[in-house]
Amino acid sequence: MFHRIFLLLVASLLALASHAQTNADSIAKILRNHIFRLSSQGMMGRGYVGNGQKKAAEYISCHFTNLGLTSVTAFTDMQQYYSFPVNTFPSKMNVTINGKQLLPGQDYLVDAASAPYNYRKSIAVKDLSSVSTTHQWRHTKATLSDTCIWLLLHTDSMCLNTGIPSHQLPSLLPSGCYIIPQKNKLMWTIADHTNAATVVYIADTSLPALTTAASVDISAKLNKKYTASNIVACIRGSLPDSFIVFSAHYDHLGKMGSNTFFPGASDNASGTAMLLYLAQYYAAHPQRYTMVFIAFSGEEAGLLGSAHFVQNPLFPLANIKMLCNLDIMGDATDGVTVVNATMHPKEYELLTSLNNQHHFLPTIKSRGKAANSDHYYFSEAGVPAFFLYSNGGKGYYHDIYDKPEAVTLQNIPGVANLLISFATEIQK
Ligand SMILES: [Zn+2]
Incomplete structure (x- = not known):
């Protein structure tokens, strides 16, 4: 008798485990499909050249509509429009050193605020290691004429000594073209203006020991008023005025020249895929609270979409019981980190106790406040908000290697199940 009960117990445990595995596999399949679509060449890095971001917006809003989600207000559609300036590199992107063509994204990046440039010139070296005061810097700057292309050495030590933040250096350089060698990984950004100078960051390893001449042909264009949209959709609950937001x-x-795009699979096709999965789940399982799904734009340009939403909310922010922001959800081999955990200890305790009970993830780490993603302006406005990011993967970030093939989705279905069980508890 005991033996039979034991066997039954083992059988049902195995059935549960295989059910969990099937569930994880089917979630991973849905996520992977969205990640590949959002990071595809057709989406052009979801940026500002060739309508990439608009194509992604269409993909997301179509998905929401097909699931039966609705707009949060009776007066607007799902898309909330706003605009901002952005510097773009729509076409030519050619850099050669000593006659050898370099590969964009791999050998070099153009500074995001660069002006257009199209010359072949000899290279002159300017070693900045001896520049240690702002006075000396002003003097040195006056010698940087546009008669050659400048190879600036030791910009880091100059910035350290003068107190000039290194990210500000390109805006201080006079009109002309500058090469700054990079020891570290090349990581691209977005700028809302065009500087006088064209700055090219070249990987140390791609720069010959003796540089004599360069040709730089880069087209840049400031789009003074790029119109972006946040996509906001919901599934009404039986207590419709209480909101949980994902x-x-x-x-x-987006693109750096016509042939190079940044796929952004981990950042943040992965979080968007999770958002789309949660919308699919809740469309089939309506809740007591209204579940809201916001796909923000303008994050890489400085949290612009979420800032716009918080300033122009489509429903009272005070109705939000909890917001969970998802950014970088591609590999949770080492679990997740929760930003704002220390601000909301009760909710964090709930999250960790659910994880201990169900073993969704190997570990959950706590972190304090940080202005590093779209939760930030909500929490500044008094909305209880967590930002969850996953820990794992190869660390491709803001580079051309952040491709869907590199996203493992290890333990990511566990994050989905953790969020669902967290949201269930919050509504009790
Ligand atoms: Zn991101």
Whole structure:
């Protein structure tokens, strides 16, 4: 008798385990499909050249509509429009050193605020290691004429000594073209203006020991008024005025010249895929609270979409019981980190106790406040908000290697199940 009960117990445990595995596999399949679509060449890095971001917006809003989600207000559609300036690199992107063509994204990046440039010139070296005061810097700057292309050495030590933040250096350089060698990984950004100078960051390893001449042909164009949209949709609950919000930014860096794009698979096709999965789940399982899904734009340009939403909310922010922002959800081999955990200890305790009970993830780490994603302006406005990011993967970030093939989705279905069980508890 005991033996039979034991066997039954083992059988039912095995059935449960295989059910959990099937559930994880089917979630991973849905996520992977969205990640590949959002990071595809056709989406052009979900940026500002060739309508990439708009194509992604269409993909997301179509998905929401097909699931039966609705707009949060009776007066607007799902898309909330706003605009901002952005510097773009729509076509030519050619850099050669000593006659050898370099590969964009791999050998070099153009500074995001660069002006257009199209010359072949000899290279002159300027070693900045001896520049240690702002006075000396002003003097040195006056010698940087546009008669040659400048190879600036030791910009880091100059910035350290003078107190000039290194990210500000390109805006201080006079009109002309500058090469700054990079020891570290090349990571691209977005700028809302065009500087006088064209700055090219070249990987140390791609720069010959003796540089004599360069040709730089880069087209840049400031789009003074790029119109972006946040996509906001919901599934009404039986207590319709209490909201749980899931958010993720869908924008990325887009294109750097006509042939190079930044796929942004981990950042943040992965979080967007999770948002789309949660919308699919809740469309089939309506809740007591109204579940809101916001796909933000403009995050990489400086949290612009979420800032716009918080300033122009489509429903009272005070109705939000909890917001969970998802950014970088591609590999949770080492679990997740929760930003704002220390601000909301009760909710964090709930999250960790659910994880201990169900073993969704190997570990959950706590972190304090940080202005590093779209939860930030909500929490500044008094909305209880967590930002969850996953820990794992190869660390491709803001580079051309952040491709869907590199996203493992290890333990990511566990994040989905953790969020669902967390949201269930919050509504009790
Ligand atoms: Zn991101």
